[in-house]
Amino acid sequence: MIAVHQLSKTFNPEDGAVLDGLSFELPAGETLAVIGPSGCGKTTLLYILAGLSAASAGKVNIGGRRGRGHTAFILQDFGLFPWKTAAQNIALALELKGANAASRHKVAETLLTELGLEGLGQRYPVQLSGGQKQRVAIARALATEPDLILMDEPFSSLDALTREHLQNTMVDMWQRKGLGYIIVTHSVEEAVFLGRRIAVLTDRPTRVKALIDNPSFGTADLRFKNCFFDRIREVRRVMEG
Numbered sequence: 001m002i003a004v005h006q007l008s009k010t011f012n013p014e015d016g017a018v019l020d021g022l023s024f025e026l027p028a029g030e031t032l033a034v035i036g037p038s039g040c041g042k043t044t045l046l047y048i049l050a051g052l053s054a055a056s057a058g059k060v061n062i063g064g065r066r067g068r069g070h071t072a073f074i075l076q077d078f079g080l081f082p083w084k085t086a087a088q089n090i091a092l093a094l095e096l097k098g099a100n101a102a103s104r105h106k107v108a109e110t111l112l113t114e115l116g117l118e119g120l121g122q123r124y125p126v127q128l129s130g131g132q133k134q135r136v137a138i139a140r141a142l143a144t145e146p147d148l149i150l151m152d153e154p155f156s157s158l159d160a161l162t163r164e165h166l167q168n169t170m171v172d173m174w175q176r177k178g179l180g181y182i183i184v185t186h187s188v189e190e191a192v193f194l195g196r197r198i199a200v201l202t203d204r205p206t207r208v209k210a211l212i213d214n215p216s217f218g219t220a221d222l223r224f225k226n227c228f229f230d231r232i233r234e235v236r237r238v239m240e241g
């Protein structure tokens with residue numbers, strides 16, 4: 001369970017609050033899409049959830065299998081080390097923990113297969129397409145066995161088709177691993193495909209404008225169904241209203 005209660009963040013008092021009493025709850029293993037105006041504090045929110053930045057006020061509770069939940073962060077620009085191969089990037093967390101080469105190799109191979117990257121483990125990031133690089137970044141996050149994956153506009157630099165494939169992959173990982181994720185996105189379609197719930201944020205000072213229930217998210221042929229387009233219209237109305 002993730003509980004965010006009256007979360008506020010002010011960087012400079014003269015600029016006013018960025019986040020201003022933001023609250024929402026998310027059951028463990030559920031997925032959330034966050035959508036809101038540019039500059040409203042979406043990245044700031046993810047940093048606070050990841051424990052990389054402190055809140056000015058309010059509470060964040062991320063439940064996990066072992067006390068506080070462990071989060072993994074996936075960035076828009078992949079954040080891969082160019083001097084490491086795909087397999088080495090994936091096994092990075094294990095390397096930092098001092099795992100031996102054999103166990104690192106095993107984890108990397110398993111995740112390469114799960115993400116459809118068979119045979120690409122020895123390539124360097126520069127030798128991979130954008131979609132493949134983002135798959136490596138997802139695999140690297142999964143290798144840390146997180147309770148929650150945080151994604152900051154992860155697919156926005158990819159072409160439309162690659163982007164939909166990656167969205168399918170995230171739903172697949174969610175189904176197979178029961179792993180919750182929070183994705184920040186600018187795309188209403190992406191929010192409706194990936195979020196069991198959709199948080200629409202206001203402009204600064206930022207609160208949750210609406211938390212929209214979206215039970216049909218992630219189903220195989222959703223993109224062809226009327227309920228998909230109905231929900232897209234609903235989210236757009238909330239954003240504009």
Ligand SMILES: Nc1ncnc2c1ncn2[C@@H]1O[C@H](COP(=O)(O)OP(=O)(O)O)[C@@H](O)[C@H]1O
Nearest residue numbers: 011012018036037038039040041042043044045
């Ligand atoms: N480290 C920081 N110091 C001062 N201001 C910041 C810092 N990080 C973000 N901000 C400000 O907070 C606001 C929200 O930023 P951000 O979270 O990046 O928005 P979003 O991701 O929604 O576009 C912006 O006005 C930005 O300038």
Ligand SMILES: [Mg+2]
Nearest residue numbers: 042043044152
């Ligand atoms: Mg941002």
